Amino acid sequence: YAAKRDKEPFTVYTHEDDIERRQQLRLAQDLPEAVASNQLVLHYQPIVRIDDQEVIGVEALVRWQHPKHGLLFPDSFIPLAEGSGSIEALTEWVLQDAISQASLWRAAGDRISVSVNISALILHNPAFPQMVARLLETTSFPAHLLKLEITESAIISDVNRATEIVTQLHDMGVCLSIDDFGTGYTSLAYLRKLPVDEIKIDKSFVMNMSHVADDEVIVRTLLDLAKNLGLSVVAEGVEDAETWRMLEDLGCDVAQGYFMSRPIDVEAFKDWIVTQPWKQELK
Ligand code: C2E
Numbered sequence: 001y002a003a004k005r006d007k008e009p010f011t012v013y014t015h016e017d018d019i020e021r022r023q024q025l026r027l028a029q030d031l032p033e034a035v036a037s038n039q040l041v042l043h044y045q046p047i048v049r050i051d052d053q054e055v056i057g058v059e060a061l062v063r064w065q066h067p068k069h070g071l072l073f074p075d076s077f078i079p080l081a082e083g084s085g086s087i088e089a090l091t092e093w094v095l096q097d098a099i100s101q102a103s104l105w106r107a108a109g110d111r112i113s114v115s116v117n118i119s120a121l122i123l124h125n126p127a128f129p130q131m132v133a134r135l136l137e138t139t140s141f142p143a144h145l146l147k148l149e150i151t152e153s154a155i156i157s158d159v160n161r162a163t164e165i166v167t168q169l170h171d172m173g174v175c176l177s178i179d180d181f182g183t184g185y186t187s188l189a190y191l192r193k194l195p196v197d198e199i200k201i202d203k204s205f206v207m208n209m210s211h212v213a214d215d216e217v218i219v220r221t222l223l224d225l226a227k228n229l230g231l232s233v234v235a236e237g238v239e240d241a242e243t244w245r246m247l248e249d250l251g252c253d254v255a256q257g258y259f260m261s262r263p264i265d266v267e268a269f270k271d272w273i274v275t276q277p278w279k280q281e282l283k
């Protein structure tokens with residue numbers, strides 16, 4: 001929020017700004033307690049292979065069930081966690097919960113990968129690979145089914161250190177994915193410096209590609225780029241059957257979006273995986 005405001009030439013501080021800043025501060029102060037007392041909850045969104053419509057994975061997306069403010073979405077508290085030193089504890093909680101859940105699904109016979117979003121800030125922590133290794137060990141979850149999605153929410157200030165940490169994770173067999181690909185200006189640099197396995201084309205391009213010609217060109221070009229570099233591709237933000245079919249024609253491997261399902265809690269996912277109502281719309 002602050003970053004958006006910085007771009008404006010003049011800033012007039014109002015009483016409302018003050019109130020809002022105080023609210024943000026309080027939310028940030030509540031975060032450690034929220035992590036410790038299980039106020040965080042993960043919702044899961046399916047990731048589907050296009051050619052055979054198989055569910056091959058899920059993305060874990062964190063929510064905060066706040067005792068006063070209700071269900072909060074990550075955009076309202078992840079930046080606060082990054083700025084207040086809670087992001088490490090939050091990330092550990094998310095990884096632990098997502099890997100345990102994925103292990104349960106695996107035990108029930110579903111061989112699906114689990115994708116977890118990692119703030120770029122975490123890539124400065126030399127203890128991070130060990131933490132991931134420990135979680136994989138205690139759950140016996142296969143490393144190649146864990147995907148870490150790296151976003152540009154925070155700038156990588158020490159690229160060499162981050163590269164070292166990411167390389168360690170890659171050597172462990174963990175899959176690395178560049179999230180929101182095409183929006184951040186270091187997206188391309190990441191591809192050259194980091195051992196990347198997958199890119200996720202940002203939803204802002206995919207969402208409107210069926211009626212905005214330039215967006216279709218961008219998606220097609222990104223698919224080409226990924227193919228030429230030997231990377232897997234996920235198209236995010238698939239909202240309708242038409243977009244699904246276009247992606248199919250363009251040879252895109254994998255899709256994610258509201259068309260198949262919104263992010264849903266574990267209970268709802270249990271039903272969804274059996275019924276998969278979205279398939280009706282492709283008939
Ligand atoms: P993301 O990783 O790019 O996740 C995709 C976001 O797009 C999710 O929003 C999801 O609900 C939404 N989305 C999925 N399909 C569609 C679609 O078809 N149309 C549209 N319009 N939107 C769609 P959400 O859950 O609010 O998460 C927002 C962002 O918060 C995530 O973007 C991710 O960057 C961040 N985030 C979420 N969980 C975590 C976490 O555990 N740790 C960190 N560091 N960041 C997280």
Ligand code: MG
Pocket residue numbers: 059117149179
């Ligand atoms: Mg993501």
Ligand code: MG
Pocket residue numbers: 179180181200202203236
């Ligand atoms: Mg994204």
Ligand code: MG
Pocket residue numbers: 151180
């Ligand atoms: Mg995002």
